[in-house]
Amino acid sequence: MNIDHITLLHKMMLIREFDELALKLRGSGKIYGTVHPYVGQEAVAVGICANLTNADRVTSTHRGHGHCIAKGADVKRMMAELFGRVDGYCKGKGGSMHIADFAVGMLGANGIVGGGLPLATGAALAAQLDGKGNIAVCFFGDGAVAEGEFHEALNISAVWRLPIVFVCENNHYAANNAVAIQHFTADLAVHASAYGIPGVAVDGNDVLAVRETSRGAIERARRGEGPTLLECKTYRWYFHAMRATPPPETRPADEIAAWKARDPIAKLITELISRRELTESEVGTMLREVRTQLDEAVAFAEASPFPDPKDVLVDMYG
């Protein structure tokens, strides 16, 4: 058994089951606000974070649960945050869109498309000044490529040769609008050429390919050779966001079916079984363990108290 591969699979399963559960919990009114499911994109966060340590920093997006789990956040405290409880990562102040775990280098989900790019660039500046070979990774979607912050961040990172990897998760939709409406090209890695940095595209549904390709970009950054734009082509299985009820699906049914047929988790399972690194029954066992882990997370969250209203002003200033 290859432990690394099993860890990748476990993390991807945990992300998928976490978000499937989050959608159910939102539907039943146990959690609030909005949920942006990461289902279908698990290979991106897991493949990239497999190359990172806690001293490497990442920034995330509104669709941030996967990045949190991949970077090493505890699903109990994540779940408590979704439940709005004091044991959540943000003591219930942030919710789904603002989960962060600074202790593992996860500098936060972000409700603004493109908003995390400057923050990650600042973390990369800090890493460069520290000079210890740590790096920053910035996750963002195809929508962010149309934001000014993307271009400002790539430019200054290139000029200063900052140790950062810009990970564009091209899930082909910016909210409800297809890439063709947003961009002149379907290949977003081409933007790298304008900034004189490597632009690399990879199958974002192949976790082993993501891990391998991103390793090159990450090692390059660690060596002080500057940033890379890494485009991971992937697809979200569900809607952009869900509040009380799932919104109507507007994307073509055949397109969704084609991408579901390229399920990144099923792909890894098939690969590992063919390599005799895993059996069907072990997959079943892993899935049961993941679901048990998440049941425990929900129990932890439900047992955690709501924040005391008198604490509404706490944490404003340090």
Next chain:
Amino acid sequence: MREITFAQALDEAVAEEMRRDERVITVGTDFTGNPQKEFGEKRVRFTPISESVLTGMGLGAAACGYRPIVNWRMVTFCFVAMDQIVNQASKIRYMFGGQADFPVTYRCTTGGGMGLAAQHSQSPYSMWMHVAGLKIILPSSPSDAKGLLKSAIRDNNPVVSFECSRLNAVTGAVPDSDHVVPLGVAEVKRSGKDVTVVGLAFYVQEALAVADALAKENICVEVIDPRTLVPLDVETIRASVRKTGRLVIVDEAPPMCSAASEIAAMVVEDAATFKALKAAPQRVCAAPVPVPYSPTLEQAALPDRAAIVAAIRRVLQ
């Protein structure tokens, strides 16, 4: 004590803090003098004109242990970074439950009176007061400029330093020692018994000049400088108003939703202070227009000493 200019005092504050703490770094499109000579190219960085990414980078580097000073240059340019100021800087600590501190200082020049026309003559500090989570300093003298900026750099939160353009060449005595002015402490710049005038930045100087003139008529004006707008030392202002019974607030921002509005509201909503009022508080602010270019129009748009005197006479009637 030496006499130095407002601008020199600000430069001294940065240099001293950079000497004191190697985690202090500064980024901007240009600098006065050659700070790279002393502090090196790593800590003093010339940047592209990219206000948005610079504003956010300040937060990111701050979260990772540095104390960045981000130079917006003129306040005008910070509006390009609106997302990073409003959605990120002001909210990042609270929305993440206080997991990290974000010790970043944003510096900008502010105010009109320089013939720079509409976009480069703004005083929008009340916009940033409104966005909970930012601290704001607004000094009126070289001494306060140095002491407040040093406090801002040492503070563990995003602080916006509004540096009034019309004060840049003003000289004043500044202590030689490590001179620090705490945030959130107003100063009574001149003591008086008849009327409280709260001035901001350049208009502290103007209020002091008016107070001098009116002293000849035996009108004793108390002049208060809040010095920091967030946190605002409202109690010093209220105590003064309870003594004088009269309040005039002078600022060069337009009156709508301004710092002057907030000060007036905070004073009158305190019952004891309200009862002590002998006249309705007055605001002396800019005309509600973009600051015009032509000298006659610019002077008409901005408050002047005559307007301050007129307001004082109104509350004394």
